[in-house]
Amino acid sequence: MSGSEPFFAGEGITLRFGGVTALRDVAFSVSKGTVHAMIGPNGAGKTSLFNVITGLYEPDAGAIRFSGKSLTGLPPHAVAQSGIVRTFQNLEIFTNMSVLENVVTGAHLSVKYGPLDFFLRTPRYFREERRLREEARAELSFVGLDADVSLPAAQLPFGSQRMLEIARALAAHPRLLLLDEPAAGLNIRETSALGELIRRIVARGVTVVMVEHDMALVMDISDRVTVLNYGEVLADGTPAEVQRNPAVVAAYLGEEA
Amino acid sequence: MPFSSFLQFIVSGVTVGATYGLTALGFTMIFNTTGIINFAQGEFVMLGGMLAVFSMKWGGLPLPVAVPLSVLLVTAMGVGVDRLTIRPMRGKPAVSLVIVTIGVSILLRGGAMLIFGKDTHALPPFSEGAAIPLGGASLLPQSIWVVGITLAVLVAMKVFFDRTITGKAMLACACDRKAASLMGINVDVMVTVSFAFSALVGALGGVILAPITLTAYDVGILLGLKGFAACILGGLGNPFGAVAGGLIIGVLESLGAGFLSSGYKDAIAFVILLALLFLRPSGLFGKASADRV
């Protein structure tokens, strides 16, 4: 650790399920203000890596550091408190809430009132609730979901649910946003809007790490790409470097064949 | 305390524990294929004993006919429970399904009360004969039946899981329902089979124990609760653990009543249950992998 420490770094991350090793000695780092893509064939361990980063899985070995602090072994909510928020590959929308409530729930950590305030409904409670709703609406229009925000979230079309999840994550004011296959299930128009959205997110000062299969999107918006294969880092570099890497080409061709 | 007393505690404990074990086995089978805890399991045990009693009393059937008939009837009821109440609820949250099984247990118990009355009944032992002395303790011939049938069920299950396609398919469902259905296993059928199986082992437990302990419409609650504790003790989802858990609880209860306090005997199973949840939620024989949030 000499000189300036990277914004986010994972070192030697290893995760085993019984006899199967899902991640082996994975190391990578992310610079502040960039879009960092994780690619690799299905089963390469990308989502497992996200689960380890966010504390849902505890790694068997390895360390995670984020803006000068160690996150290793922290429970998920503590990881979120440190500023890392994620979305899920198989949407985890709160189906028992409205669209707006989903996003307001995302702002959970920013709420500045305690039990006494809400039990007794102090002015602070009303003030905060108003602020939360306004901010949630702002996030919804930021991701382009201006439709009826009081609609049950489950009634939104699939693509909109993806955007809703991103809005919910943004409401948590992350410094590092993890997107797990944000383009999966989206059509071309929606995908290009997503690319543009990710750029605007970065412009807000949020660093983005995404797992993605859509190569066009990855090559278009990423600053750096890490390739995982069978739970190990296969390559790491700029999109152009990675594209030229023979091992990567082999892995992808191998999968395709 | 002389050794003969100790031996007696073990003998009685094993006999009762075998029924807990069979009940626990029923819990485990259904949990494996559906992921729910079937709170009606104790009622299958009750029905096994009661139907045998009443096929003799009302149907005039001899014991060797009444017993298998009752087990078959309860097995059919197990299938009915699945078809009528569980299958229509597929895809609903587990909380809802658990509540449905509680409802079913009340219905079965209430139905038994209305049809058979509130009296307690005795079933004649499977074979006549006085208690057999055993190193100072004494053993009822029926106890031998109980232990023998329990062992037979275990062996049959081992063969079923290891040697038959249906058995293997059920194990696959237990590992991962989604994957199993992707592999072309009909999960619906597996669930029905597991209900049939649970009802069958439950009814067997009820019918073999009834000659020793008597039966009534409301014996299912406590047997169900204890079977449940046994099933957690053995590691939820582990069939052999379930039977072992039942035997352990039976023996501990008997020893507890003998050496500690007979009043708190019934609490023993549940103290064990709580201790396990706090210290080792995967059970004694489970894989140590209860997910933490």
Added chain:
Amino acid sequence: MSSNRGKGSAAGLAAFAAIIAAAPFLLPDYYQSVLIVAGLFAILSMGLNLLMGYAGQISLGHAAFYGLSAYASGILTTTFHWPVPAGIAAGVVLSGVTAALIGIPTLKLKGHYLAMGTLGFGVIVYIVFNEAVGLTAGPSGLTGIPRLSAFGKTFSTDREYYFVVWGTAFVLFVLARNLVRSRMGRALRAIHTSESAASVLGIDVARYKAFVFVLSAVYAGIAGALYAHFVTFVSPGSFSFHASIQIVTMVVLGGMASLWGAVAGAVFLTVLPEWLRAIEDYDILVYGAILVLTMRFLPGGLAEGAERARGTLVSAFRRKSPASAAAASGAEGRKP
């Protein structure tokens, strides 16, 4: 929208308060004790609904918390001559603390471990009520518990007690409603749908589940203490596994995640048997049937039923008088 809902709920609360105030004067005298019991169950099922309906955790031993407080307050005021309010406070604290001891370890686990833990705990508590004869007077029950007296006043008539119970129920309703519409309420509902998604948004899942579990035990404790000083007698039978199931049934019938439903379910299941005397032997079946049928056909319980009925009525009304409907809501009235 949100301000509308605020006004609507204020009107709802006012109506609730008015019904509570008027009921004893509108209904025949003999309903008073039934309504008091219904009020106690309303408190119980509100508490359980916070846990079950909102946070999605089942407690199968809620009668234990109800009973612990009833016994604690009963014993302290009878055997140890504590003043009644002190007994009640001690009972409620006991229920809450016990819930914390049970809940904190089990709620760290994913899955239905709380259901298992509470079930075991409920049976153990029931056995202790029966066996600790020196303290609880055993299966015959503890007699001679004083009626509630506080601030120099003894609430000896049923009518006075009715207002104590339902006044408490009203306050607890408002508090529960306030919780549900707060950061914590949202967190609980988030936990209900997806613990993973909730946790990665910074919600401390285990802590929130434990908090709401303790809170629901506190509600049960309040109901229990009020019960003891109403009946002036407690025996283990009122706090058995069966009683726990009864409370679950009330929540399910009323509607999960609806506080109005919790109250409705409790009142309905307490008052219904009064009307259905004819079926007395069959009422055991009624509980079972309610659980199975509600889950199958009306998963939202009475609350959802009322919502649907209102929808049907509104559309039926519109269909019957197309003129007024057209006048009232122009284009929106007629859709195929």
Added chain:
Amino acid sequence: MEGMKLFSAALLGGALLLGGGAFAAEPIRIGAIFSVTGPAAFLGEPERNTAKMLEDEINKGGGLLGRKIEVVVYDDESDPTKAVTAVDRLIKKDKVVAIIGPSTTGSTLAIAPKVEEGKVPLVSCAAAIDIVSPVRRFVFKTPQSDVLAVKQIYRHAKKNGISKVAILTASDAFGSAGRKELKELAEKSGVAVVADEVFGPKDTDMNAQLTKIKGTAAQAIVCWGTNPGPAVIARNRKQLGISMPLYMSHGVASNKFIELAGKENAEGILLPAGRLIVDEQVAEKHPQKKLLTKYAKEYEARFKTPVSSFGGYAFDALSLVAQAIKSGKSAEPAAIRDSLEKTKGFWATTGEFTFTPSDHNGLTEDAFVMVRITKGGWEMLK
């Protein structure tokens, strides 16, 4: 038009009905609370059956004071809370003049303040002495107190040279009440309790308790409980080859017990019981003879189950109330209470009742006889 006609017809019919009701004498309403369902159903069901049977019989005989009687039965589901709401309904809505039941001590104690406040006499069918001690103005009870039964057992034991007993009681209201008396009366009766074990009312195996008792110096076992527990104990005792005498309580005094325990396992068991169970052996000229035979025969014919002493409690309670109405010539609650308290030498199934202002149970030890189970039947001991 058609509707109008129907309406007026209905109105007319209603008026006739109402008028008719006003002219014929209103029935005398007597309330009843029994645990017809729930854990105490073994008490409540025979009690309800008996009350209904006796109601028919009284009405067939022309009712009371020229009026029919109506017994309004509510089920408290063995839950004192339900008993409290039921008693309110009986007093305030059904306006009953007296109440019989409840079946359990708990329910009785829970509603006692209510009947005192409502000034309606209550004749309880529950056993515990606490119900009538201290005396409550409006509360009476029919079952023999456990004290009487315990005294009978200890006297019999002492006479047969037994001075050390093991007690084995159910952990329910019945068993724990017995346990209390067994321990309290032991010293006075010259008997030592050398083992004190309990069993759960739903327990299925008592080998552990019995094995433990076997290892003590006890010369006899006294078991206190109601079916099925004691039947299991009788079976386990035989299995373990325990030969010391086994005493049971009056809680098992019904043929059901012998059926459950099995003839050979029940052989030789001793217990105090009301004469109901040995009605045929009661001397012809005994004042209870006719009453007992008739009740047992009619009950068994109508309900197809063996008669038990529990149903007898309800029989006695309703008979006492009917007798009080007749002798006091009034169906007003206060008058019934006063008349009840004056009951003297009234023979019913349980025994001879003589109430006084200080005794609202009114039975003597004579209410019990010692009985031995012999060859699957009951043998009255002298």
